[in-house]
Amino acid sequence: EPEVTQTPSHQVTQMGQEVILRCVPISNHLYFYWYRQILGQKVEFLVSFYNNEISEKSEIFDDQFSVERPDGSNFTLKIRSTKLEDSAMYFCASLERVTTDTQYFGPGTRLTVL
């Protein structure tokens, strides 16, 4: 069964450093997402991406965040200058069609900012 993959599984970084989280969505999917889950809290939408541009972003997704699909397979989330409060699980998800299909989640990257 096709699946969404994410690397790394755990990233530790110093405050102020840049990190790039990587995702490989399911190959025939067209819509891509990043969600975040701070420990003990709910899963929150960050951004959706379609046709090489952002289709929607939440108020969490400020100027320190960016997304990119640099080639035909990878989908990346960059956090430019990490803060302590960016520590969370970051989940990538992909979707084939927008109307009734289900989003499939990757296993997540645990980001720890020290």
Added chain:
Amino acid sequence: RKEVEQDPGPFNVPEGATVAFNCTYSNSASQSFFWYRQDCRKEPKLLMSVYSSGNEDGRFTAQLNRASQYISLLIRDSKLSDSATYLCVVTRVNTGFQKLVFGTGTRLLVSP
């Protein structure tokens, strides 16, 4: 008011018990409804979609009441492996793009 509200639990039940979870959502524009399961520090995994007509998948039954904006999940004959957090999820389609909105989850602990 939270867009999706759930009782966080935990619900502690013995094996074999029947347990029910409820969820309410505030946005009447919500279009699709799901229950996801999340194990500790893992990704959410789709358990089942929820329809107004009700749907059943083995020991799991889900129901949607659009008029009351209420979603339920019933688990019969609980197994130890059912211990997890159950996430109520609704979708909104804004300008043609889908977004998932999650509840905080209800934690279930099934004991021997």
